[in-house]
Each structure stands twice: as structure tokens, then as C-alpha cells.
Amino acid sequence: MLVSTKWLSEYVNTQGLDPKDLGEKITRAGIEVDAVIDRSHGMTNVVVGYVKEKVKHPEADKLNICQVDVGEETTQIICGAPNVDAGQKVIVARPGAVLPGGMKIKKAKLRGEESNGMICSLQELGIEGRLVPKAYADGIYVLPETAVPGESVLPLLGLDDIVLELGLTPNRSDALSMLGVAYEVGAILSEDMKYPEVNYTESDEKATDYLNLKVDAIEENPMYIAKVVKNIQVKESPLWLQHRLMAAGVRPHNNVVDITNYVLMEYGQPLHAFDYDRLETKEIIVRLAEEGEKIVTLDDQERTLKSNHLVITNGKEPVAIAGVMGGANSEVHDGTTTVVIESAYFVGGSVRQTSKDHNLRSDASARFEKGVDPNRVILAAERAASLLAELAGGEVLAGTVMVDELDKTPAEVVVSPDFINNRLGMKISLEDMTSILSRLKFDYQAANGLLYIKAPTRRQDIKIEEDIIEEIARMYGYDEIPMTLPVEESKPGGLSSYQAKRRQVRAYLEGAGLYQAITYSLTSKEMSQKFALETAPVTELLMPMSEDRSILRQSLIPHLLEAVTYNTARQADTVALYEVGSVFLGETESGLPHEQEHLAAVISGKWLDHSWQGEKKAVDFFVLKGIVEGLMDLLGHSSELTFERSVVDGLHPGRTASIKLAGEEIGVIAQLHPSEQKARDLKETYVMELNLAKVLDKEVEALYYAPVSKFPSITRDIALVVDSEKATGELQAIIQLSGGRLLKNVHLFDLYEGEKMEPGKKSVAFSLTYFDPERTLTDEEVVNAHNKVLKALAEQAGAELRG
């Protein structure tokens, strides 16, 4: 809502406040002033000129040489506008003027001819093109003949004005009118209101003799009134009305249309003017449209109606879509002499649906949607009639054509002052409260320790006690609310064990060199299940904005890979990222998908790079595996952790393992399939994804310390020759199982496959540590235990002892 402060001051005394200060007061009281716009843009030296003479420029077809009387002198100005002509009063920017676009006007020569200034269009004075009257849209603006050469044009065009741009929240539709804003400002400044004048003489003829009215859809249209005005003359509106409309963001058309728009802005009540003669039938019937019925609207579009769209008809065919847009067939035109002014209460939901179906939003539909003030329907029509009499020479027929079944009872709220103070944590006196209610022009009675309040119908947002609390508080001032903290039984806050562990997981991964990424949950059909640990029916949007963001993901890996590709393409030589986020699987009983929190990591490029010492190492499977092992150790699950070769689409078939905890699959780790790497222009890239929720929800044993022993441990190494395919993990498991109570640690320290070995064989060396916390082990005990290990290795894995 754009509010001209000059216009506003006709209804309420703004106490000479600087508009910026006024804006600040309005903001602090609850309606945010988004901008304070100086319509003059600081312009000076822009005056009325009189074009005494116009001749063609000898050197340029499109230029005219004009002799212009600017008051103190007559001066030559070159003008390129097609509509400039001798005898016009025009806007002249004199040398020294600075126009809103920043253009500085100087004396100049155009193709050899002197030009002392510029004849301006309204656009050049900072008025948006869409607001300039059509007649002047493509050229200079022509002022009325009464304009006096040499005088500033700013007051003439209403540009000596400051406009407040209000950012209205949906509850404050009452401020979608100048009067509504005036009520608000009056309440803030404790000022009374002045109401617009309604003053006309009724003709002897009766409106009801001219027009029959019937409403066949009372639910959608509980109130419809019409005034009939005859003998009007359609012409340009007076300048003051035009510039007020432009200040409010409305384009002037002709006096009849301008008056309906002016009253719309003034009262917040949309009006519509029909050409009485073009209605043809002397009848208005409001009804729901027939399915498929057609109407050509004012914008010359043919629109097909649905059976829930409300239409105004002449009894035969639609002449307007109610509350949304008029029809072309009944439009007021230059030759119109009699008009029907419609003022109605159309129900918000109906207008919202219709305007949405036709993708037509207008100043009118916006107001109906939010609900207009039932008590202004008649007032606005009367005001329009009065203006038509005054500005269009109209003769207002006696009476009003009316159907009215609208409930206009104000909302009643009963609230106790104590309740108000308790909720606010304040001690506002009853006198202060009632004074605020008076300023707001709310009817109230204080009795029995309670306030009985009747909210005016223009404030449809006031319904319950809390609404009154807000009114009192905002007018009293939010700055006056003290600062306290909740008084309650004190309880410690904190993270759940899951949340605490998740934070530790992040810290660990970051310590290991990975950056946390956050990617989008929505993805394409193609990517939604790619690399997924587990697939289930996908969750798809009804109306996606694009195919790339149409389905919820079932794996975090695709978007992490996108990030790796993005970084690699920008010369990052190492990319190590992880993400913790949800994947969305199938459907639970509640109808929602099963949301599972996952952890994924991707590494690519160099892992070690200490170049001046010559150390370089690309990432490999075991870098990422080490990170996973460390993570499971951190979470207390390392003893249950195993890795098993597996196959997943899109991952390297020989370098993929499923990650298992106590035999249960909880994740996957792999090299990206070389063809996938190639497609993304990546070097060797390793990925991992875990069902984090499952891991974090797993129970962990309590942490107890094992005494640090005084007794030494004994280490024995074994080197084995086994078949190449034999997994070292299997050998390690045999050792661990057969080593008995004394074997405390097994660790692989050498692995050799190559020329020196018999084909199909490899050499593996383990270091075994034996230990008893209670005493020093004897040689014999160690030899016994060790022999059992060797025997088991030979029997179960066909291992030969080497060397």
C-alpha cells in the first residue's frame, strides 16, 4: 500500500511530523513502513513552459525547435517528442536541473541548434511508465491550460509529496485504504478523524425505476448495491485526482474509472462502473456462472468460467466476473452518459478461487479476498456518486438499488485487565487501557473488573482476548515491556545421547580431514536411488519446479559427488566431504516416508601432499576404510565391525565392500566405478555411506578401564604363504580364534605379491602379542599358544610357514 502523506493529511492531522518520523512511528506501532519515497526526488528547476512556436529542425527529421516561454524569458529548446506542439503548456527542465535518473540538464547544441533545457515526459520526472496516462505514455506530458509559465511543476503534479510504502501483514487489511491508515495514524498520534465529503443533490427520478436487481447467490454475495448516475460527461479527471492515483500506484484513465479507483483507495471498497445503456436489459442478476460459460474481460481476453465463479449478469449474459474484473461488453467509454456504480460485499474465499483460476489479481480482488468492511459498502457508493456529480457533471438518481443480507454486527471481546497484564508481564493501568481503546475508536465498557469491547467492523482481525492484548501492547509501546526470564522449576537442558554422538561423529570426521557439506534433499528421478544402501518406493512431488528437484533422495552420495565434481572442475586437488542427512524410503503407517539419517563421505585426489619432502599419496580405499574403522572405534563398535566384498551398481566391482556391524549390513564403502569417474572427469574417488541412525541407536557397553599391567608382553611374528585370493581378514580371524586367552593383539605388518613369489601365492606377515596382566609369561606357554595358531592356519587356510 502506497500512502501519500499529503493525501493522508486530509483525513487526519499528522501534526506536521516529518514523514520519516511518521513512518517510524507507524512501523513501531505495527505496520511496517518499507520505504519513504520522496516523489520530488530532490528535483529543482523544473517549471511550466508555454510552447509559443514549433519548427522542424533543418538537420534532423525527428527533432523540433521550440520557442518556450518559461516565465522569466522565452528560450529555445530542441524536443524530439512526437506530440510536442505550439500552444501547449509543458514541463521544462531548465539548465541546472537534475532529473530522477541522475540526468543533469545543461545548455547544449543539437545538430548545430542551441537547446536550453528539456521538455519532459512524466517518466523523466520519475513516474513509472505503467502509471502514465495512455495519452502521454509515448511522449511529453501536456499540462492544463491554466498552468502558469515559470512556476514549479512539482505542486501541480503532486510531486511535492512523500509517499510511505506500507508492507502489510495479512491481518491488517484494514490498512488497505487511506481511511484505514488514517485511523491507525489517528490512534498513534491521538488525533481525530475527518471523513470524506458526500454532498450531492438527488434527482427526481428513482434509481429503482432504472434498474432491477436480483442476487441468486446470497452466500457468495450477501450484499450488493447500485447507484445510477445519468448525464455524465466522460473526460480526463482533474489533475489533483490523477496525481493522487499515480501516487497510489494506479494509472488514470477517465473521470468515471478514476473515481471508482479513487474511492477504492480511499475506503478500501472496490467499485465497478457499468455503462447503463450497454447493459441493455435494465437488470442486474448476480449468480454463479454456468460451467463453460464465456466472458470477454476488460483486458480483451476471453475467459471460460467454472460453476463456482460468481458473475454479474444483465439477466442474459455475464457483464463482469464478480470482484475480479469487468466485462468488455459493459465498459464505460467516451460516449457513456449513464453509469451504474456497483458496490458489493463478495465473500473472500469465492473471489480468491476465481482470481486464482483466471490468474487475475487486482487491487479489487486483493481487498475482497481479505474481507472488506461491511459498513463501508454503502458509504463508498455514496462517495462515488458525490464525486461523479462533482467531477463528471452527473445527476444522481434518488435512492439505492440494494440487496442486503450481510451481518454487520461487530465482534465482541470480553477481557480482564489482569489477564492483559499477566500475559504481558506488565502493570498497565485501566485508565491507560481505556485511553488506548478510545484512540483506536473501539467501543468499550468497563464493568465488573472486565472490559466489554466491540471491535469496529473495519478491524476484522480483532476476535479474541489476545488480539486486545496486542492492541493495548502495541499502542502502549513494546519498548515498555520489561525483560524477565521464565520463572519455573529449573531443569537441565542438553542434547539427547543420539544428538551428542552425532556431534562427536562430525568432530571426528572433520579431525580426519573432511569438510561438512550440506546438499539438497530433492533430486532427479535418475539420481534418487543411485548408490542407495537400500531402495524403497520413492517420495515424489506433486508439482515439482524442475525435473532435477522432483524426488526425495535415497542416497546422499549423488549430490556429494556433484560437489566433488564442482570442486575438481575448479582446480581443487583434494576434495574430502561428508554429509549427515536424511534419506526418504517408502511409506510408514502414517503415510509419511520413513526418514533415515545417513552419513556419507567422498574423497578424491591427493591424501598426503608434503611436496618439498617428496611425500605424495593419492587417496585409496584404505584411507577411507581407516576413517570408517576409526569412527566405529570412537563409537565403541570396532569389535563388531567387518567388511565384506559386495557389488553395487555404479561402484567398482572389485573394490566395493559392505560394512557390517555384528553381521548386520549398515553401510557400503567403495571406489566409484571408473566409468562413473570418467563421466564426471574425476580421478580415483572413494565413497562411503552408513545408516547413521542404526549405528547411533546401537547400544554401547559402559566404558571401564583395564588396569595397566606391570608385566611384559611377548611378541612373535609369523610369515605365511597363502593363495592370493585368501582374504587377510580371514587369516586374522583364524589367528584371533585359535590364539586363546593369552593372545592380546594381532596386527598385519607385511604383504607381498610379486615376482619373488610362486604364481598364485602371496606372503603375509603378522605380529602376535601374548600377554597376561597377572604375571610374566613363560616361554613354554607362549610356544604352546603360538603352535595352536600355526596349526589352525595350516589346517583352515592352507597356510605355509615361511622362512
Place this chain on the structure above:
Amino acid sequence: MEAQLQQLKEEVLQKIAASSNVKELNDVRVAYLGKKGPITDLLKGMGKLPAEERPKMGALVNVVREEVTTVLEARMSLLQEQAINEQLEKESIDVTLPGRPVKTGNHHPLTRVVEEIEDLFIGMGYEIAEGPEVEKDYYNFEALNLPKGHPARDMQDSFYISEDILLRTHTSPVQARTMEAKEGQPIKIICPGKVYRRDNDDATHSHQFTQIEGLVIGENIRMSDLKGTLSVFAKKMFGNDREIRLRPSFFPFTEPSVEMDISCFKCGGDGCNVCKKTGWIEILGAGMVHPNVLEMAGYDSKKLSGFAFGMGPERIAMLKYGVEDIRHFYTNDVRFLSQFHRTEV
């Protein structure tokens, strides 16, 4: 013989002084003090002296021997130290060469902001509540006083999965779920999480973003409690000299509703580009929980009351760190992420 001894002493002391390294000095020791050296010879030759002169002469020789040994030892330790120093000098390194980097990653800036806020409220006794990102229309809208047909829940603004299921448009459904689960008991929670809106991604819009909300419900929770709590938050998050101001606003789930501004942390209120010359920065929306919301979750709105607040970690991160484009948070450019490594304040 005495003179011979004196001469010998002079000679040894000279040789000691002249030796320039450990080896030379050792040679001197062997040559003069060894078993075959001249001093030993002198002692051996004492047999030829008269018996009464022998003790005197023996003592004299020993004095000289000790004197020479002391000088030699002193010289020896000096030369040894020199030798070590020379050796260490040869071992010197270029200390200006770069160290071995300890490669670590770090939190995403949004997580950094969210955890900072979480911790701050945990300190005031809050718990962290989470909920599903795909939500029922009921929890996302209806339970929050946004009945069907309410303009603020236009289909155009939300990603619907079906008529009754959508991607949550705010984290408020977590509040609704918590209230329902707590069955009338007091609540003090912070709800962080991802939310989704039908927006085209540009510098200031993202179809996926983050929210963090707070909810307190109890007996006689007052608007002054909300103001006090927000002031504590503003000071801890943005600096101790921050002031706050509340402006009336509108949200369907709170009444009264407010927006909170903080005095600009960059210019302190004088006006700068961060605060758009106003001295104030809008940080969050808040209000007293609407009685309809309480009643729908089974709370008696006459007995219990509450406040709620919500903010966008993206906005806070953008303000705090001067990030100009919201898309940076979702591109995961390592050159961006790695800047949020170090500690602050």
C-alpha cells in the same frame, strides 16, 4: 731435576694450549701423562736421588702432574663442546620451510551457527527437538492455526507430496508434535532443521533452507519473558552491547506477534551498509503462542501460556560473515567451506 720438571711443565702447558681439537689433545695426554711419558720417566728416575729428597721430589712431581691434568681437562671439555657445536651447526635446518600440514575439515557454516544457538539455549535449560522433513498438512499448518484455505498456505508456496503430505515449510511442526506428545506438560525446546519452499534459487532465495525455532510453554509465561530471553540470545550471539527492540508483526501461530531487531553489530547503531543505514537489523520473528495452537494440542490456554521464536541460520550466517549469496551454502565449494575453520572472539 727440579729445573727439568719445571721445563717439562712449561712444555706440556704449551702443547695443551696449542692443541686445537680433541684428538691432538688426547695425543698430548698420551705423550706426556701416559705410562711411557716423561713424567712417568721422572718418577721412575727418582730411585737415583738420595732417600731424604725422594718424598719432596715425589710430591713436587705429583703437584705438577695434577696441575697439568687440570689444565688439560679444562681444555678438553672446551674442545669437546666446540666439537659438538660444530657438529650441531652442520645439522642445522631451514626453519622457514613449511611444516607438515595437519589436514582437518570443519563444520559447514550453517551447522556452526546452529550449534552455537543450540548451545546457548541448552545453557538456559532447553532441549533439542527434531522431527520429520516430510510432514502432514495437519502438523505443518492446521495445528498451527493455519486452517485449510488460509492464504499463507497457498499450494504455490509449498512442495506437496499428496493432498495431506508436504515437505515442511518451517520447523514449527516439530513444536506441534512436541506439544501433542507432552500432553499438557511444560516445554522448553529448540528445533533446528531443514525446510522447503517453492522458490526459485537465487541470491536471496533457496528452495531448501534451514530454520531454528524455540518454544517455551509453562504456567504464566509472559511476553516479558520472551523479551528477556531474546535479549540474552542477542547479547550472547552478537555481542554484549547489543540492544533489542520488538516491533508488532503477524504470524498465524502467535498472538501478539513481534519481529525482533538488534542494534547493528557492525556500526553499533550509527548506520552502515549492513543495517541499511537504520542502525537496526531484523533477526527473528516471535510471539506468544496463539491460544488456538495451545488448545489444539490439548493445553488449557487459560492456565498455560507460552512463547515461540524462529529464525534463519542462513540469514544469521550471511549477516555475521558477510556472505552475499545464499546459494554458497549449498554449492559446497571447498574454497568457501574451508573459511569457517577458525575460532571467533
